[in-house]
Structures are given as C-alpha cells and as structure tokens.
Amino acid sequence: MAALRTLLYLVIYPGLLFLFVYSTFCEWFDRKVYARLQNRMGPTHTGRFGLLQPIADFVKLLAKEDVVPEAADKRLFTVLPIIGLAIVSTAGLLLPVWNFDLAAPGFTSFSGDIIVVLYLLSLPTLILFLAAWSSTNPFSTIGGARVLTMLFGYEVPLFLAVLSPAILADSWRLAEIAAFYQQKPLLLLTNLLGFIVAVIAVQAKLERTPFDIPHAETEIVGGTFTEYSGKKLALFRLTFDIEMVVSSGLLAAVFLGGFPGGAVVGFLHFVVKTLFVIFLLSLLRALTARIRIDQVVSFAWKYLAPLAVLQLLVTILLKGLLS
Amino acid sequence: MSFQIPIGPQHPALKEPISLRMTVEGEVITDVDIRLGYNHRGIEKLAEEKSWLQNIYLVERICGICSHSHATCYVQGVEKLMELVPPKRGMFIRYLVSELERIHSHLLWLGVAGHEAGFDSFFMYTWRDREVVMDLLEMISGNRVHYAINTIGGVRRDLDAGQIAKIREGLVVLRKRSEYYFHIGANEPSFVGRIAGVGILPKEKVIALCAVGPTARASGWARDVRKEDPYAVYDEVDFKVATADSCDVLGRVVVRVKELLESYKICEQFLDKLPPGDIAVKAPRKAKPGEVVSRYEAPRGENIHYIKANGTDKPERLKVRAPTLANYPATVEMLRKGFIADIPLIFAAIDPCICCAERTVTLIAAGSGEESVVRMSDLRRRAIARHQNAPVKRNAVWPL
Numbered sequence: 001m002a003a004l005r006t007l008l009y010l011v012i013y014p015g016l017l018f019l020f021v022y023s024t025f026c027e028w029f030d031r032k033v034y035a036r037l038q039n040r041m042g043p044t045h046t047g048r049f050g051l052l053q054p055i056a057d058f059v060k061l062l063a064k065e066d067v068v069p070e071a072a073d074k075r076l077f078t079v080l081p082i083i084g085l086a087i088v089s090t091a092g093l094l095l096p097v098w099n100f101d102l103a104a105p106g107f108t109s110f111s112g113d114i115i116v117v118l119y120l121l122s123l124p125t126l127i128l129f130l131a132a133w134s135s136t137n138p139f140s141t142i143g144g145a146r147v148l149t150m151l152f153g154y155e156v157p158l159f160l161a162v163l164s165p166a167i168l169a170d171s172w173r174l175a176e177i178a179a180f181y182q183q184k185p186l187l188l189l190t191n192l193l194g195f196i197v198a199v200i201a202v203q204a205k206l207e208r209t210p211f212d213i214p215h216a217e218t219e220i221v222g223g224t225f226t227e228y229s230g231k232k233l234a235l236f237r238l239t240f241d242i243e244m245v246v247s248s249g250l251l252a253a254v255f256l257g258g259f260p261g262g263a264v265v266g267f268l269h270f271v272v273k274t275l276f277v278i279f280l281l282s283l284l285r286a287l288t289a290r291i292r293i294d295q296v297v298s299f300a301w302k303y304l305a306p307l308a309v310l311q312l313l314v315t316i317l318l319k320g321l322l323s
Numbered sequence: 324m325s326f327q328i329p330i331g332p333q334h335p336a337l338k339e340p341i342s343l344r345m346t347v348e349g350e351v352i353t354d355v356d357i358r359l360g361y362n363h364r365g366i367e368k369l370a371e372e373k374s375w376l377q378n379i380y381l382v383e384r385i386c387g388i389c390s391h392s393h394a395t396c397y398v399q400g401v402e403k404l405m406e407l408v409p410p411k412r413g414m415f416i417r418y419l420v421s422e423l424e425r426i427h428s429h430l431l432w433l434g435v436a437g438h439e440a441g442f443d444s445f446f447m448y449t450w451r452d453r454e455v456v457m458d459l460l461e462m463i464s465g466n467r468v469h470y471a472i473n474t475i476g477g478v479r480r481d482l483d484a485g486q487i488a489k490i491r492e493g494l495v496v497l498r499k500r501s502e503y504y505f506h507i508g509a510n511e512p513s514f515v516g517r518i519a520g521v522g523i524l525p526k527e528k529v530i531a532l533c534a535v536g537p538t539a540r541a542s543g544w545a546r547d548v549r550k551e552d553p554y555a556v557y558d559e560v561d562f563k564v565a566t567a568d569s570c571d572v573l574g575r576v577v578v579r580v581k582e583l584l585e586s587y588k589i590c591e592q593f594l595d596k597l598p599p600g601d602i603a604v605k606a607p608r609k610a611k612p613g614e615v616v617s618r619y620e621a622p623r624g625e626n627i628h629y630i631k632a633n634g635t636d637k638p639e640r641l642k643v644r645a646p647t648l649a650n651y652p653a654t655v656e657m658l659r660k661g662f663i664a665d666i667p668l669i670f671a672a673i674d675p676c677i678c679c680a681e682r683t684v685t686l687i688a689a690g691s692g693e694e695s696v697v698r699m700s701d702l703r704r705r706a707i708a709r710h711q712n713a714p715v716k717r718n719a720v721w722p723l
Contacts, residue, residue, distance in 0.1 A: 037444060038443065038444045038447040038448070039447055039448060039451055040447060138326060138327075138328045138329075139328065142328070142347075142350075142663065145349075209441050209442075209443070210441065210513050212441060213664070216441060216664065217335045217336075218335055218336035218438065218439045218441070218667040219336065219663055219664050219666060219667055220328075220663065221334065221335055286443075286444045287444065288442070288511075288513040288514075289437070289440040289441050289442030289445070289511065289513040289514040289516075289517050290440060290441025290442070290513075290517070290664075291513050291516055291517060292516075292517065292662060292664045292665075293350060293662075293664065294350075294662070295516055
C-alpha cells in the first residue's frame with residue numbers, strides 16, 4: 001500500500017502528471033499575458049481560450065524528426081534532457097504544498113529541503129551547459145559558455161535572497177518557514193527587497209528576456225538548443241516549464257507566506273501565488289530588451305548582489321531586534 | 324581561442340541571404356568577412372530587354388520595402404532623358420507616396436531593431452502602427468507593397484478630398500505614436516543599454532567609407548539628397564535634415580525617428596499645397612540617345628540610377644547603386660571589435676536591403692573555398708554533367 005502511494009505520489013500527484021498539466025497551464029498563462037501586453041491575442045485556437053496549445057506544441061514536437069548530430073557525444077546528448085526533467089520534477093516534490101504537515105517531516109519535507117530545492121534548481125543550468133557542449137555546434141558552444149557565465153551572475157544573489165527569510169524564520173525547512181510567516185504576516189514586508197532580487201534572479205535562471213542570452217535567436221540561432229529537435233527539445237521545453245512552476249512555487253513559499261489551509265485551500269493558495277509570480281516574470285519579459293552577457297554579470301554584481309546582502313543585513317538586524 | 328562563426332546565408336537575424344563570417348575570440352569579434360551574391364537576379368541585364376515603360380515595374384521589384392524609391396529614381400532619370408515635365412499635381416502625389424514609404428520603412432526598421440535587441444514588445448507595437456501607413460498607401464495606390472503609382476510623365480492615380488482627409492487623420496495618429504516610440508527608444512534602460520555605444524562609426528570614417536543615409540547622418544554627417552540637391556518638389560517644402568552625433572546604433576534609432584517626424588511634416592505640406600490640374604502628361608515611346616544619373620533619397624540613403632539611352636524604346640544600360648551597397652564597408656568597420664551580441668544590431672542598423680544590393684555572383688568551390696569566374700553556358704554544362712553522374716534517388720527513403 002505504501003509502495004502504491006509512493007508510486008501515485010511520484011507519477012500522478014504531485015509527480016509527473018500533475019506537474020506536466022500544471023506547467024503547461026502556466027506556460028499558457030505566461031504566453032497569454034505576454035501576448036496581451038504586446039497587443040496580440042496569444043493562443044486562442046487549441047482548446048478553450050487556447051488552453052491546450054502548450055500541450056499541442058509538446059505533442060507536435062514529440063512527433064517531429066529527432067536528429068542527433070554526427071559529431072555529438074550521442075549518449076550524453078540523448079540522456080541529458082531526461083536527467084534535466086527528472087531533476088526539476090524532483091525539486092517539484094519538495095514544495096510545501098503537498099507536505100504541509102508540520103509535525104511529520106517525511107522524505108519530501110525535512111530540515112534543509114530549501115537548500116535541496118535550490119541545489120536541484122541549479123543543476124538544470126549545468127545540464128544545459130553539457131547539452132550545449134556535447135552538441136559541438138559553434139552556436140551551441142557559445143550558448144553553453146554564456147549559460148555558465150550567467151550562472152556566476154545570478155546564482156549568488158538568488159541564494160542570498162531566498163535564504164534570508166529562512167534566517168528570520170530560524171528554519172531550513174520550507175513548511176516551517178511558510179508557517180512562521182503565516183503567523184506573522186507583517187514580517188513578509190521586510191523581505192520585499194529580497195523578493196524583487198529573487199524574481200529577477202529567477203528570470204535569469206529561466207533564461208527569459210532580458211536574460212535569454214544563451215539562446216538569443218537573433219545572435220546565435222538556437223544557442224544551447226541549436227542541435228536539439230523532436231522529443232529531446234520537447235523534454236527540454238517541458239523542463240523549463242516545470243522549472244518555472246517550481247521556482248515560482250519556491251518564491252511563493254518563502255516570500256508570499258506559503259500555502260496555508262490544508263490540501264484544498266493550500267492548493268488554491270499555490271495556484272494563485274505561483275500565477276502571481278509568473279505574472280511578474282511575464283511582465284519583466286514584455287517590458288525589457290535582451291541585455292548583453294557582460295551587462296548581466298556586472299548588473300548582477302553591482303546591483304543584485306549588494307541588494308541581496310542588504311536584505312540579509314536587514315534580516316539579521318531584525319532578528320536581533322525581535323529576540 | 325579564436326574560431327569562426329557563420330552568420331548567414333541562413334540565420335534568424337537576417338531576413339535575406341548574405342554571409343557574414345565572424346572570426347571571434349570568446350565574445351569579441353576580431354575579423355569580419357562579408358560575402359554577397361546569394362540573391363542575384365540579373366535585373367540590370369533584364370532591364371535592357373524591356374521597354375521604358377515596362378522597366379518601371381521591373382525596377383519596382385528590386386526591393387520590397389523601398390519599391391517606390393527605385394521606381395521613382397528610374398522615372399526621374401527617364402523623364403530627364405525624354406525632356407518631359409510632369410504636371411505639379413502628379414509630382415506632389417508621387418513624392419507624397421515617397422514620404423509615406425519612408426514612414427513605413429522607418430517604422431518597419433524600428434520594429435526590426437527592437438526584435439534584434441530581443442525587445443519584442445517594441446517590435447509588435449511599431450508594426451501594429453505601421454499598418455496605419457500601409458492602409459493609407461493601399462488606399463492611395465491600391466497596393467500595399469508595390470504601389471505601381473509612377474508612370475513616365477506623372478502618376479497613375481489621383482487623390483480625392485476623402486482620401487486627403489483620411490491621410491491627414493492617419494498622420495495625426497502616426498505622429499502621436501512616433502513621439503511615444505521616440506520616448507521609449509531613447510529611455511528604456513535595457514534597450515538603450517544594448518544600443519548606446521555600440522557600432523561606433525566616427526565622422527571621418529563615414530566620409531572615408533562613403534556611408535550614406537541614416538548611418539551617415541547618425542555620425543553628424545548631414546547628407547540628404549532631398550536637401551543638398553533638391554530634386555522635383557523638395558525645394559517647395561520646409562524640413563530639417565535629422566542628425567545625431569553619438570555615432571552609434573542609438574544615434575541611428577534617433578535619426579530615424581526624427582526623420583519620421585520630419586516626414587509627417589513634409590506629407591502635410593504636400594497635402595496643403597496640392598495644386599489642381601492633371602496628374603500626368605503623355606510620354607513618347609522612345610528616348611533620344613544620351614545618359615543620365617538620377618539621385619534619390621531612399622529611406623536607407625542615397626539611391627543612384629544611371630541610365631543610358633541609344634534612341635530606341637529600350638535602355639542600353641541601367642545601373643542601380645542601392646544605398647545598402649554603399650554602407651557595407653562602413654558595416655565591416657562597425658562590426659570590428661564588437662561583441663557577438665552586437666552583430667544583429669549593428670548589421671540591422673544600416674537597414675540592409677540585401678536583394679537591392681546584389682549585383683554579382685561569386686562561385687566558391689564548397690571544398691577548397693576557391694573562387695572562380697564561369698560563363699553561364701559552362702555552368703549549365705557542368706550542371707547537366709553532374710546530374711548525369713549522380714545516382715538516381717527516386718523513391719529514396721529518408722531514415723527518421
């Protein structure tokens with residue numbers, strides 16, 4: 001019975017199937033918001049309001065011809081999209097939507113899970129770099145180098161920003177952090193700066209405009225994905241969608257007071273709050289131009305990192321004041 | 324580590340085929356090699372086979388964006404050869420369409436610049452508003468792209484009061500929108516961060532490399548054929564030559580938006596001063612022997628047509644120098660020492676119209692890279708031989 005429950009947990013809810021459906025919904029939401037901000041209609045055709053468009057795109061990509069370049073490291077090239085998808089889906093299991101029980105830490109909710117989520121969200125970047133490098137295309141190689149260069153920019157601010165609320169809550173467990181802020185919602189306001197930094201860093205992690213440099217199509221064609229096609233590209237796109245859900249879920253858990261109210265109400269909180277974060281991300285995407293790789297790094301270290309440190313300082317001072 | 328990346332002939336940043344081979348070191352470009360000839364159509368040769376009138380429609384098809392520029396430049400020259408003076412009303416309508424074309428071309432370019440910088444919202448907005456001027460052009464001429472309004476000795480369609488009122492309405496909308504884009508283009512931090520200080524071309528280089536159009540004017544070199552050699556009716560309207568001194572892509576954006584605003588002014592003056600009367604005079608079938616150089620300020624810069632007549636109903640020679648061709652040497656200069664990320668922006672900033680500028684084909688052996696000159700008949704013979712020897716690929720199965 002326990003094995004069956006685990007299996008359901010992994011495959012149906014909140015595992016692959018749920019993440020797939022919800023992440024395609026989020027992609028639809030993102031595309032729709034982005035399109036409306038640009039005075040376009042966005043997806044309208046497939047399903048009601050075009051809701052099924054991301055799924056249709058996914059299925060279509062699955063059916064497309066899958067080309068592996070001659071010079072590529074074939075095994076690595078093939079296995080990387082699957083690993084990437086597995087990693088972000090694993091990170092999805094750790095969100096405190098489905099493990100809201102504070103008293104019973106399990107294998108998906110334990111002290112330190114915030115670190116594990118952050119770690120799992122960093123891994124896709126490395127996967128992307130390896131994917132780019134193993135496809136041996138000059139455009140991919142440049143894209144891969146850009147992925148890593150950008151990682152040095154946004155990763156530290158993201159960690160600092162996400163961990164400072166945890167310091168105030170005095171816990172490394174997502175569910176406990178969320179519970180702490182649910183009791184004292186006013187303290188959330190002190191983390192506003194960190195939230196802004198984290199949203200920008202997540203935008204960079206998801207490689208969306210203004211940080212879509214590794215696959216800037218007008219410069220380096222498909223960048224990291226130049227040689228990817230068919231099923232592998234579909235999996236990579238799904239990886240990004242799920243990563244968007246998981247990272248917005250993480251931001252919601254840490255900065256927006258988590259998901260109180262048990263399974264059903266908590267789930268509603270999850271939907272509303274992740275959509276809010278995704279709305280912010282779409283807004284950022286629509287309102288900016290793509291910046292250069294050197295500008296990303298200097299922006300991250302000149303503005304994001306000092307702001308994140310400032311947030312940390314505020315948190316530590318506040319903690320001293322409170323105790 | 325230094326390696327070559329091929330931008331083109333097929334590349335998402337390029338809408339037409341051209342090959343830019345970039346030698347890069349990390350993200351920095353160390354050397355640039357431009358290769359042309361992917362879109363050569365032999366239009367100049369074809370023009371020698373067609374009558375004066377037919378050629379209007381041929382040269383109009385040199386370019387899709389500045390079709391009217393080529394047609395007008397050609398017609399101006401032919402009228403000079405035939406010693407025709409088109410009626411005033413015809414001239415006003417012809418150059419009204421010219422300015423409307425400049426507006427649509429610059430709005431298009433603004434969108435492209437936004438897209439190359441990854442600023443797709445800007446792209447969507449400018450192209451939405453470009454529809455206003457496209458609709459006006461369609462209303463005037465019946466076509467959105469190849470207006471076909473010119474004829475030797477005037478224009479083919481007249482304007483009525485209703486159309487004039489519609490054009491005025493459209494211009495009001497466009498002016499408001501352009502001022503907004505001016506604000507965005509010069510103030511949006513991420514966009515300005517991408518274009519300020521990129522693709523520097525000092526004034527001395529502009530003069531030395533003979534850059535034309537907005538590229539030259541953005542470096543403070545105020546050259547505009549409409550002003551310095553006012554052809555047709557341009558001496559009757561009041562306008563300023565838009566310039567900028569920043570010498571970079573930002574300057575080119577600013578110059579183009581300023582030119583948009585000037586064009587609205589010119590259009591309104593044309594409409595105000597539109598005289599009554601005929602729109603065209605009858606043209607003779609043949610032109611006397613002679614030669615003429617016709618200059619015209621196209622949206623992209625100075626367009627030159629050289630026409631030679633030998634007394635028949637066909638030109639003996641038609642030579643087209645499109646503005647893009649004049650800007651290639653400057654482009655190489657601008658790209659050097661830039662970043663890979665700047666390639667599309669710098670290249671797009673000259674507003675390249677590649678098919679305008681294609682005058683030749685280079686044959687390069689795919690394996691050795693050796694260049695050669697071959698006659699057409701030889702090429703044909705080679706093609707036949709190659710197909711005779713090639714294995715038959717009928718019902719070939721392509722593995723998936």
